[in-house]
Every structure is written in structure tokens, then in C-alpha cells.
Amino acid sequence: MEAGAGIGTVSDIVLRRAAPKExxxxxxxxxxxxxxxxxxxxxxxxxxxxxxxxxxxxxxTADTVIxxxxxxxxxxxxxFLSAAHLTLVRDGALLLLVPAVxxxxxxxxxxxxxxxxxxxxxxEDLLLTAGFRIETLHYVNFxxxxxxxxxxxxxxxxxxxxxxxxxxDRWVIPWLRRSLLAxxxxxxxxxxxxxx
Numbered sequence: 206m207e208a209g210a211g212i213g214t215v216s217d218i219v220l221r222r223a224a225p226k227e228x229x230x231x232x233x234x235x236x237x238x239x240x241x242x243x244x245x246x247x248x249x250x251x252x253x254x255x256x257x258x259x260x261x262x263x264x265x266t267a268d269t270v271i272x273x274x275x276x277x278x279x280x281x282x283x284x285f286l287s288a289a290h291l292t293l294v295r296d297g298a299l300l301l302l303v304p305a306v307x308x309x310x311x312x313x314x315x316x317x318x319x320x321x322x323x324x325x326x327x328x329e330d331l332l333l334t335a336g337f338r339i340e341t342l343h344y345v346n347f348x349x350x351x352x353x354x355x356x357x358x359x360x361x362x363x364x365x366x367x368x369x370x371x372x373x374d375r376w377v378i379p380w381l382r383r384s385l386l387a388x389x390x391x392x393x394x395x396x397x398x399x400x401x
Contacts, residue, residue: 206231206267206292208258208285209275212240216251219271226250229265233257259288266294273302274384277319286335293391299337301387303328305344309383323385337389345386 207216210230220228230241231254238255245251254261258270270289279285289299304314307322314322325342332339 206258206265206269207271207273208289209233209272209278210237210241210253212237213244215271215273216241217244220245220248220250225269227252229254229261229267231256231258231261257288258292259284261292262288263291265292267292267297268294269298269300271300273300274304276301276303277314277321277323280320282320283331283335286331286337290335290337290391295391297391299332299387299389299391301328301385301389302345303385303387305383305385325385328385328387332387332389336392338392339387339389341386341388343386345384 206229207219208231210216210232211234213230216228216230219225227250229252230245232238232241233256235255238253241253245253258272270293272285272289276282276285286299293299304319304322305324307324310319310322325344329339329342332342
């Protein structure tokens with residue numbers, strides 16, 4: 206299951222590389238649903254649900270829940286994690302990628318409807334409280350924090366021009382946002398990961 210499937214970029218990678226028997230795509234934005242249908246209607250493994258992870262509750266189960274750059278858009282991230290926990294089978298995996306470094310939160314984050322950025326310890330506490338056992342939790346994309354900080358905190362940008370987008374896509378996006386990657390498993394007994 207992918208929560209916040211967007212236009213299916215991550216879903217496409219999952220289908221090609223992991224080859225799941227079934228993949229449920231959950232997407233709340235109505236304008237993304239036609240793109241998902243065009244992209245995946247011919248794939249019998251894919252089902253599309255217009256709504257939120259919290260909507261499906263215990264009506265479906267999954268062995269994996271993927272949420273890439275989703276939780277920062279969710280006002281109640283604790284409820285999102287509880288819904289993921291409820292949906293997963295025992296020992297099911299949760300894969301999260303979230304933006305980090307709250308100190309660089311600025312106008313770009315606001316324009317992209319981000320409620321927050323995460324710290325390692327804050328995300329760890331959320332996962333443990335929701336009943337997950339953490340397998341890995343670390344920072345990725347170290348380069349580019351300064352560019353994001355300058356755009357959103359110094360220049361107060363809320364969008365990027367066409368030339369800037371081309372430049373960012375080619376040179377900055379691969380390094381832009383310092384993020385946290387978490388892989389956790391549903392467990393009745395949560396345990397803190399070894400420090401690295």
C-alpha cells in the first residue's frame with residue numbers, strides 16, 4: 206500500500222522493482238486520481254482509492270505501507286501512524302521518508318502545505334508511541350540544506366521560476382532537502398533502535 210501516491214512515481218518503481226502481487230494506492234488529491242488511472246488502469250495488480258489512509262481503517266490489510274514525503278502534509282501525524290499500524294499485518298513494514306531539520310522550515314514549506322519538518326528523536330518517539338519497532342532511522346540528502354534555507358527563509362520564495370526549476374531539477378533536487386528515512390515494523394512491543 207502506498208499512502209499519498211501522488212501521480213504514481215514511487216508506485217511505478219515499486220511495481221517494477223518489488224513486483225508485488227497487489228498494490229493499493231491511496232491518494233487524497235482529486236486532481237491526481239485521473240493521472241493514477243491513466244498510468245495504472247492496465248495493471249491488474251493496482252487498485253486506487255481516492256481518500257486518506259485513515260479512511261480504510263481495518264477494512265484492508267497490507268504487509269507494507271509506504272509514505273514518501275507524505276507525513277509533513279498531515280496535520281495529525283500521530284493519527285496517520287496509528288492508521289498505518291492498524292492497517293499492517295503483524296510484523297508488516299512501514300517505510301517513511303520525511304523532510305528533516307525544523308530550523309530550515311520556511312516559505313517554501315508553507316507554500317507546499319507542510320505542517321512541519323522532523324528531527325530524528327521526534328520521529329523515533331512518534332513511531333515507538335504508535336507501536337512500531339524501528340529497524341532503521343537515519344538522515345539522507347545532506348547537501349542542499351543551505352539552498353532550501355536561503356530560498357525559504359532568506360528570500361521567502363513560495364514558488365520557483367521555470368529556469369530555477371530546471372536548475373533545481375538537474376543540480377539541487379537530488380541533494381535539496383535533508384530528509385529522514387525510517388523503516389519500522391508493526392510490533393506489540395516497540396524497541397528503540399541501536400544508535401549509529
